[in-house]
Amino acid sequence: MTRTEKRAQLLALALPAALLGGAYISQYVFGLFPCEMCWWQRWPHFAALVLALLSFAVPPRRVWIAIAAGGILTSGLIGVFHAGVEYGLWEGLTSCAQPSIGGGDALEAIFSQPIIRCDVAPWTLLGISLAGFNAIFSIGGALAIFTLLAKKEAA
Numbered sequence: 616m617t618r619t620e621k622r623a624q625l626l627a628l629a630l631p632a633a634l635l636g637g638a639y640i641s642q643y644v645f646g647l648f649p650c651e652m653c654w655w656q657r658w659p660h661f662a663a664l665v666l667a668l669l670s671f672a673v674p675p676r677r678v679w680i681a682i683a684a685g686g687i688l689t690s691g692l693i694g695v696f697h698a699g700v701e702y703g704l705w706e707g708l709t710s711c712a713q714p715s716i717g718g719g720d721a722l723e724a725i726f727s728q729p730i731i732r733c734d735v736a737p738w739t740l741l742g743i744s745l746a747g748f749n750a751i752f753s754i755g756g757a758l759a760i761f762t763l764l765a766k767k768e769a770a
Contacts, residue, residue, distance in 0.1 A: 616676060623763035624676065627683040628667035630756040631660035631690075634749060641745065647738055650731040652697040652707065656749050659690040677764060684760035691753025697746035701736040 616624070638657060641647040649657070663686035670679035700707040736744035743751070 619763045619766045620677060623760045624670050624680050626756060627680050627760050631663040631687055634752060635660050648731050650733040652733045656690045656693045659686040662686045681764055684757045687753050688757035691750045691757060694746045694750030694753060698744055698750055700734050701744050701746060707733045
């Protein structure tokens with residue numbers, strides 16, 4: 616494996632791990648609970664993590680890395696859509712409530728859950744929401760991985 620392929624592999628592993636880590640820190644430390652579209656952005660990152668891990672053990676490594684980058688890109692594109700909903704550029708697709716029903720009375724669990732709206736950004740920095748940051752980092756990171764994989768370098 617070349618040096619640039621190794622960099623692509625590490626980026627394909629580190630980027631979704633960091634973004635998921637940030638999502639869970641914002642959720643459990645800062646109380647920014649995810650809406651439905653936030654979850655849509657997490658699932659491709661989970662898949663990308665698994666695919667990136669596979670690239671360490673199962674040939675052909677480049678294929679696993681490229682598919683992981685596709686998952687990262689997918690999350691970023693969902694982030695673009697979600698950010699557009701938050702900024703009022705277009706309407707979302709769902710009611711965007713994320714009740715979690717555990718044990719006990721299901722109706723009580725539903726009513727006790729806060730409604731998490733997809734069309735309201737719970738936090739921004741310089742006018743960019745968490746969905747916007749996911750879009751920027753995911754799309755940029757996926758393009759960087761694809762670029763690294765496209766480079767020709769002696770082994």
